[in-house]
Amino acid sequence: MSDNFEKKENYAGEHVDVLGATYEEGKPTGKGIGRWAHKLEDKDDILYYLRTAERYWYGQEGEKS
Amino acid sequence: MGPEQKSICPATIEMLKKAGTDGIQTAFERSGDLRPCPIGSQGTCCKICAMGPCRITAKKKDEQEEPLGVCGANTSTIAARNFLRMIASGAASHSDHGRVVAEVFNEVAQGHGNGYEIKDEKKLYQVAMDFGLDIENKSAAELAKEVGKLALQEFGKQDGQLTFIQRAPEKRQALWKDFGVIPRGVDREIVESLHRTHMGVDQDYKNIIKHGTRTSLADGWGGSMIATELQDIMFGTPYPILSKVNLGVIKSNMVNVIVHGHEPVLSEMIVQACQDPEIKALAEEKGADGINVAGICCTANEILMRHGIPLAGNFLQQELAIITGAVDAMVVDVQCIMQSLSSVAACYHTKLITTSPRAKIAGAQHMEFIEHEPLESAKAILKEAIENFPNRKVKPHIPKDEVDLVAGFSHETVNYLLGGLFRASYKPLNDNIINGRIRGVAGVVGCNNPRVVHDNAHVTLVKELIANDVLVLQTGCSAMATAKAGLLVPEAAAKFAGPGLAEVCETVGIPPVIHMGSCVDNSRILMAATALVKEGGLGEDISDLPVAGAAPEWMSEKAVAIGHYFVSSGVYTVFGVSWPTLGSEELTNYLFDSIGKDLGGKWAYEPDPEKMAQMMINHIDEKRKALGIDKARERVLYDMDMRRELETQ
Numbered sequence: 001m002s003d004n005f006e007k008k009e010n011y012a013g014e015h016v017d018v019l020g021a022t023y024e025e026g027k028p029t030g031k032g033i034g035r036w037a038h039k040l041e042d043k044d045d046i047l048y049y050l051r052t053a054e055r056y057w058y059g060q061e062g063e064k065s
Numbered sequence: 066m067g068p069e070q071k072s073i074c075p076a077t078i079e080m081l082k083k084a085g086t087d088g089i090q091t092a093f094e095r096s097g098d099l100r101p102c103p104i105g106s107q108g109t110c111c112k113i114c115a116m117g118p119c120r121i122t123a124k125k126k127d128e129q130e131e132p133l134g135v136c137g138a139n140t141s142t143i144a145a146r147n148f149l150r151m152i153a154s155g156a157a158s159h160s161d162h163g164r165v166v167a168e169v170f171n172e173v174a175q176g177h178g179n180g181y182e183i184k185d186e187k188k189l190y191q192v193a194m195d196f197g198l199d200i201e202n203k204s205a206a207e208l209a210k211e212v213g214k215l216a217l218q219e220f221g222k223q224d225g226q227l228t229f230i231q232r233a234p235e236k237r238q239a240l241w242k243d244f245g246v247i248p249r250g251v252d253r254e255i256v257e258s259l260h261r262t263h264m265g266v267d268q269d270y271k272n273i274i275k276h277g278t279r280t281s282l283a284d285g286w287g288g289s290m291i292a293t294e295l296q297d298i299m300f301g302t303p304y305p306i307l308s309k310v311n312l313g314v315i316k317s318n319m320v321n322v323i324v325h326g327h328e329p330v331l332s333e334m335i336v337q338a339c340q341d342p343e344i345k346a347l348a349e350e351k352g353a354d355g356i357n358v359a360g361i362c363c364t365a366n367e368i369l370m371r372h373g374i375p376l377a378g379n380f381l382q383q384e385l386a387i388i389t390g391a392v393d394a395m396v397v398d399v400q401c402i403m404q405s406l407s408s409v410a411a412c413y414h415t416k417l418i419t420t421s422p423r424a425k426i427a428g429a430q431h432m433e434f435i436e437h438e439p440l441e442s443a444k445a446i447l448k449e450a451i452e453n454f455p456n457r458k459v460k461p462h463i464p465k466d467e468v469d470l471v472a473g474f475s476h477e478t479v480n481y482l483l484g485g486l487f488r489a490s491y492k493p494l495n496d497n498i499i500n501g502r503i504r505g506v507a508g509v510v511g512c513n514n515p516r517v518v519h520d521n522a523h524v525t526l527v528k529e530l531i532a533n534d535v536l537v538l539q540t541g542c543s544a545m546a547t548a549k550a551g552l553l554v555p556e557a558a559a560k561f562a563g564p565g566l567a568e569v570c571e572t573v574g575i576p577p578v579i580h581m582g583s584c585v586d587n588s589r590i591l592m593a594a595t596a597l598v599k600e601g602g603l604g605e606d607i608s609d610l611p612v613a614g615a616a617p618e619w620m621s622e623k624a625v626a627i628g629h630y631f632v633s634s635g636v637y638t639v640f641g642v643s644w645p646t647l648g649s650e651e652l653t654n655y656l657f658d659s660i661g662k663d664l665g666g667k668w669a670y671e672p673d674p675e676k677m678a679q680m681m682i683n684h685i686d687e688k689r690k691a692l693g694i695d696k697a698r699e700r701v702l703y704d705m706d707m708r709r710e711l712e713t714q
Binding site: 034040046049053054056058 | 187302306481596
């Protein structure tokens with residue numbers, strides 16, 4: 001558990017300790033970071049993605065208005 | 066006029082001072098010494114036959130008769146012909162780039178890639194579906210062969226329509242069909258443009274401009290889009306990537322290779338060849354700490370978008386890069402390359418290397434890029450640069466300025482960023498336009514021009530737009546200008562954007578100014594605009610959207626082609642610097658006003674970037690009003706009584 005407490009004022013005007021962020025700060029690392037399309041592993045994945053993500057061109061959905 | 070009055074870019078100012086000390090003349094000085102022809106700049110100098118040239122001025126108030134050329138052509142015909150020829154030349158430039166890419170793609174598809182490969186299968190399937198291919202029962206290799214063949218055929222088609230036209234919103238396609246401007250084949254429309262503007266052919270200014278529309282669409286939805294899509298398949302569809310911009314990216318202790326021009330087929334290989342152990346060893350042997358590749362103009366944008374290669378600068382910085390004394394080779398391909406590079410390079414040790422048989426420069430070393438031996442060609446060029454490293458004549462003087470930027474925003478990546486893998490979508494963008502956090506979207510693109518203060522119009526315009534909650538999409542040298550001003554990082558949202566846009570940018574984690582690539586990648590902006598329409602809630606056509614376009618420092622014919630395909634796609638588009646039809650009031654009025662009745666989009670001209678921003682914002686506001694989203698509406702949380710009230714109505 002983090003010991004990252006912030007001092008805040010509650011509705012009664014009393015000072016209270018509030019638990020702050022507990023996540024570990026950091027930046028993603030590694031080659032190819034951000035290359036989201038690599039999450040699509042095979043042809044089925046790719047075609048499913050195209051038919052949903054690019055649905056107005058390659059899916060069943062027509063244009064909305 | 067001193068360097069401080071010529072540019073707002075500190076590195077440019079510093080190098081202009083050094084150019085003065087070194088006695089080097091640049092485009093900045095030449096533009097001061099050479100006044101533009103007052104008649105030619107207004108579009109009414111006709112030199113298409115030997116009865117002229119006929120330099121015609123607009124009819125003055127006290128004149129009885131309209132001034133005419135020897136053949137009787139009036140100012141409207143002459144200016145329209147010149148305008149169409151600009152569109153044709155711009156479309157030819159983008160499309161010939163696309164053709165080279167298609168030829169290389171075919172080699173790859175046939176298994177003769179020699180270093181090139183299919184990197185993005187997703188985009189391959191996407192384009193295969195556009196061409197109506199059976200994707201279920203064919204392998205990627207089989208599809209690549211068919212896509213390559215069909216893409217190359219787009220250039221020489223004689224009838225029917227270009228394939229990517231079907232990507233446009235349905236209403237837009239219907240408008241083009243009714244107006245008779247759907248392009249048949251890329252080459253056909255360009256050839257017909259030259260025929261129509263020959264002496265004694267098309268002499269009705271509206272009909273001439275109508276073919277300009279068809280030709281420009283063959284560029285934006287044809288040649289340029291083919292270039293973008295096939296490049297994405299071979300080199301990878303861009304994703305957000307961090308890099309740096311400005312002359313400070315040149316390194317004194319490294320072999321500096323500046324790639325300049327527009328086509329990525331060579332520069333991709335140069336990036337690859339830099340990693341070769343033999344090349345690295347040779348650089349060390351010559352006393353360098355390594356090889357540093359950086360770019361100028363759109364070749365730079367191409368390898369920035371896909372590899373994060375730093376940008377040395379935009380169009381007006383090409384001579385200045387050499388003046389640092391640290392550039393061991395400037396490797397050029399096609400478009401926007403100044404002939405003066407040859408004489409500037411001769412004053413230093415820089416080797417100016419031309420690589421395209423279509424673009425040689427007297428005094429430069431020509432090392433032809435052989436497309437079926439790409440890696441060997443790239444290595445040979447790098448060896449020339451490395452061998453030249455010990456020949457530096459003077460101690461390099463490199464400005465310290467280098468600024469962070471995030472690039473790599475393809476249409477596909479924007480779609481993914483806004484919706485995720487489960488259901489990628491433009492809906493969050495549409496929702497935030499509808500709720501008013503984002504007022505609208507602007508495309509700000511184009512060149513530099515020494516007739517105006519370098520980078521000033523780009524930066525002033527874009528700052529004004531984002532401060533007014535307009536999300537800005539950029540390409541080309543314009544994106545480099547604003548990157549140098551620090552606008553292409555997510556932190557810029559809090560510093561420069563209006564509160565609504567800043568909130569959205571912070572939530573999504575994007576800059577308020579989105580770099581979408583090179584000038585052929587303006588096709589990505591067309592796709593983004595189409596996605597906004599197709600997502601719904603903002604009308605049925607691009608012309609309904611609260612969007613506008615601008616090229617505030619334009620100079621090339623390609624910019625006119627781009628501007629006209631945006632107008633033809635329904636976008637209000639404003640140009641700065643000068644306007645090439647002002648010699649004909651009739652034609653100018655048509656382009657600035659009544660063409661809107663034909664196409665939905667129209668042109669405007671305003672050299673002052675602040676006024677330009679206001680014009681674009683006014684247009685965006687008009688579109689918001691027409692859509693009924695001009696008034697902020699409070700979000701009401703319904704309690705049970707209110708719900709019951711609704712049900713009984």
